[in-house]
Amino acid sequence: MNMKPKITPIRELMSQYDVLLLDAYGVLVNGKGSLPYAKEFVNHLEETKKDYLIVTNNASSSTYAIAKSFEKNSLLIPQEKILSSGSLLSPWIRENFKNDSPRVLFMGSLESQGLLQEAFCHITNVKDYKENSLENYDVLVICTQEEKDFRLNFEKLMSYLFQAEERNSFPQIILPNPDLIYPKDEKNFGIVSGMIAYMLEGALRLRFPRKIFKIEALGKPGSYIFEKAKDKFPGKKLLMVGDQIETDVKGAHKAGIHSALMLGGVVCEKSLDGEGAYQPRFLLENLKVL
Numbered sequence: 528m529n530m531k532p533k534i535t536p537i538r539e540l541m542s543q544y545d546v547l548l549l550d551a552y553g554v555l556v557n558g559k560g561s562l563p564y565a566k567e568f569v570n571h572l573e574e575t576k577k578d579y580l581i582v583t584n585n586a587s588s589s590t591y592a593i594a595k596s597f598e599k600n601s602l603l604i605p606q607e608k609i610l611s612s613g614s615l616l617s618p619w620i621r622e623n624f625k626n627d628s629p630r631v632l633f634m635g636s637l638e639s640q641g642l643l644q645e646a647f648c649h650i651t652n653v654k655d656y657k658e659n660s661l662e663n664y665d666v667l668v669i670c671t672q673e674e675k676d677f678r679l680n681f682e683k684l685m686s687y688l689f690q691a692e693e694r695n696s697f698p699q700i701i702l703p704n705p706d707l708i709y710p711k712d713e714k715n716f717g718i719v720s721g722m723i724a725y726m727l728e729g730a731l732r733l734r735f736p737r738k739i740f741k742i743e744a745l746g747k748p749g750s751y752i753f754e755k756a757k758d759k760f761p762g763k764k765l766l767m768v769g770d771q772i773e774t775d776v777k778g779a780h781k782a783g784i785h786s787a788l789m790l791g792g793v794v795c796e797k798s799l800d801g802e803g804a805y806q807p808r809f810l811l812e813n814l815k816v817l
């Protein structure tokens with residue numbers, strides 16, 4: 528039977544697990560700044576030398592820039608303790624294309640595009656893609672686009688994918704950040720790249736109803752980011768702390784990692800009653816350690 532998980536203090540979880548994998552948005556920060564107790568919690572982890580790793584779906588900045596933005600919110604987290612889905616982009620391309628330099632069509636900000644620097648590929652930003660050009664690409668990378676021109680660029684991308692499928696040169700689609708939404712503050716939400724992929728999938732299903740298109744998620748709930756996290760702590764007992772069932776809890780579950788769901792983030796607490804395929808092992812109310 529599926530029992531509703533119990534609210535457990537973070538202190539108890541720290542003694543039960545060797546390593547804490549921490550989501551950033553909805554756990555340590557939101558769009559406005561750091562969340563209550565986050566600063567004391569991070570200081571405590573550092574002072575007691577507790578093993579931890581920030582596992583974030585952020586694909587819009589480098590780990591250096593992420594560490595800097597944490598610092599602005601008084602969270603002193605070393606860059607080496609951040610595993611972001613954006614930082615997996617170059618390794619993924621290198622692992623999948625070995626010595627080739629693939630042609631990449633890119634949707635997203637210039638800052639995200641910079642994450643491909645070490646991937647040795649030819650990049651075309653969707654802004655520069657000419658409609659009806661017969662250009663073929665090996666990979667399409669979907670990152671979050673600024674609102675400006677979003678519709679125009681989305682429509683170009685959708686039409687390119689339709690045409691590519693018709694001429695049998697459909698690219699591999701990579702989605703560094705599969706998140707659909709994020710909390711801007713306590714009551715308001717914004718959309719992220721996962722929503723763009725979701726819309727593209729819907730469009731492809733309408734045009735090619737008998738075909739299934741695979742979109743490879745690098746970040747949570749994809750397994751790639753969890754495997755990289757596990758590689759860093761061989762043989763240790765890990766706990767994922769996140770605010771989303773769809774990404775943090777589901778992804779950890781698939782990777783054989785226990786999870787704790789932080790309340791007050793993306794998931795509405797009211798919806799946690801009853802049966803669910805992916806239940807967290809614990810619920811957390813806050814990060815109060817002392």
Ligand SMILES: [Mg+2]
Binds near residue numbers: 551
């Ligand atoms: Mg989150």
